[in-house]
Amino acid sequence: MSQSNLPSQQDAIRTALSLYPARPFAVSDIGSQSGWLKAAGHDARNLYVSGPMGLATSVALGLATVRPNDQVLAIAGDGALAMNLSSLATIAGARPKNLSILLLDNHVYEFTASAPCPTRELDWLSVGRAFFGADQCLTLDELTPERWAGVARPAMILAEVAPSAHKPAPLGMTPAMIRLEFLRAAET
């Protein structure tokens, strides 16, 4: 697929969320993924992570552990996940039945506009399958809600996305606002 045919991060996030019959908790990495998640649609079940790049998968695992009856989707960029690759081993070991990862791969650190990720030649599908198995690591374009419903967790969705020419709008939320809104959503 040529880059011009690739979806944006915002569209890929929206598509991934639409695979679920009910809105999952969505835990996004700092910067690009949090900005595009909010642009795709703000929801009280969005948890915008301000911590180091890549920590969203770990935060999502903690959330999935204490909310075992809710679906949780971690949203990571390729540069971010490369910074916390060990979290895939931890998730594979913990085997949460309600956690999935959406990996948005555009081969660059988007906030730099051009700096390439060291993983730009990496076969992420093979990486995901090494940790979670072939049936639990799929590309976004091959998924439908019906098929996704039958995929065991933990699972990983790989989405090739186009680099954006501009950054998403700032979140416009303080840490206290994010925490309080999410806490209310997580307690109900």
Place this chain on the structure above:
Amino acid sequence: MGAGQSPGMKLFSSIAAARPALVTGVPDGMLAEAISLCQASVELTYIACAREEECIGLASGAAMAGERAVVMMQNAGLLNSLGALATMGLRYGLPFVLIVTNRGALADPNGYDIEKRDAFDAGVRPVARVFDFDAGALPDDLVPAAFRWAEAARKPVILALEKRLGSDTGAAA
């Protein structure tokens, strides 16, 4: 806690008394027994992380949902995790409890631990509240009290456990 309990059993009992929804960590010799007991417990959920920074993420996810989380690691692991502690635990005001073995004490003079302790003093204490304890004489209500403090302060708290001269640290490595 009963008399005659090992330090690891005492620590486990104190963690269990706080009823956390999640316990996570990366082992250190001084924590091995408590971690093994947590993993074997039917009342606790323990998740073994591959790297310490992940533990901060897990605890943050649990705390964001309003649940109690305990993290266990060595001082060197916390140094690996300072960015996560600052940008998640401190920034969001998340009241989780970190149990950190502060290696390199006077009674714990491994050459490879000395700089870790220096860096812990220089890098951790200025940014986060640390309470220091003798690993061989832990108070019964240590972890419940730590949660009460963290929840009142609305921030993480670090319990630094160290070997002290003349104290019983059992078989801790």
